[in-house]
Amino acid sequence: MPANTPRNYLDATRGYGAEINLCPDIRSAFAETARLQQEGRVLVHPFDDIFVAAGQGTVGLEILEDLPGVTRVYVSIGGGGFIGGVAAAIRMIKPQTTIIGVETRGADAMSQALAAGAPVELPAITSIARTLGAPKVSEFTFRMVRELVEEVIVVEDRAAAQALFFILERTKQLTEPASSCCLAAAELQREKLRKDDQVVIVLCGGNVSSEDLAGFHAHFMA
């Protein structure tokens, strides 16, 4: 894991029995996984793997089961595997469903790839949505998103943080900015929504430490 991994990730991962190799940054962490692979370990890639995307796509099946009338789904994009799987599953069964991708400013590798026509490497991840911080999407996820996702929206950190606290107060559920940005995106599109739209916002994680939360409040809410 990169050295800037939140303390609570480390605690929880160790709590499940894992041994963690901390690397200076995400690039060196990926290099370390390559080295471990050569030693015979199996890499479970966080996004650039068709089986991982297929597994994550079962979230799409659950959405269709719970809300067959769904018309619009907001999903955040880190490396793009999760949205690729969810979009593939939903549009296979209900092709008229609109899938919207969401990134935060400073962690927008997919938006920049779409603008450039190919994956580009971000010089640095500057968003609070650290788990969206893939420095570069893959050819595989780029193609999935270009084919299956209607548009990718970039929201500001402030909007993601405000959505986080709204969700926390009203639903008592802790999300991370990489999740809550989907609500912020839906709010940006409020005028686009039709009265009969059935909107799903996928809140895919809540890995925020108490310190992070206090910091978000001080920076964005005070």
Added chain:
Amino acid sequence: MPANTPRNYLDATRGYGAEINLCPDIRSAFAETARLQQEGRVLVHPFDDIFVAAGQGTVGLEILEDLPGVTRVYVSIGGGGFIGGVAAAIRMIKPQTTIIGVETRGADAMSQALAAGAPVELPAITSIARTLGAPKVSEFTFRMVRELVEEVIVVEDRAAAQALFFILERTKQLTEPASSCCLAAAELQREKLRKDDQVVIVLCGGNVSSEDLAGFHAHFMA
């Protein structure tokens, strides 16, 4: 409602369509309810009502349904109606279950009543667990707790706040100090617990505003 009611309570209550009369403090709020009763309104008392306690007791039935082997249940005490109902329901069906009441220092009207042998009026509520802040328990709830609850534990605000953030990080669930104090109490009793104990901690609310949360972090976690 008393004037120190958290903003998010007011927002949520208004959001459900209520009209709120704000009074300077909880005593004047109760006086206002008495006045409204004389005008013909119906008072739904927060704790001093056998029907309210009976309704809240259904939480006890749910606990027995979900965990028939339960041996020990931690429930916080505001005015004492909730714990009274839960304890009555559980002990009617499974009398050997131990019910532990929990208060925070500065909102410990029931502990003080038990020590004095009768309900006593607290001069002020000084705990962060504002929803435990009944200034005085009633004869009805005092009797229920004395007969059905094994002991009432008082925990410090700091321990309640730390338990709140632990629950938030690990379960992604927002609780208020008036709930999380039950986990803090169970931790205090760690040595009392037997290996085969099946412990339930009732987390009965999460009415904490983002500002409160940031304040708790600054005071108790930093």
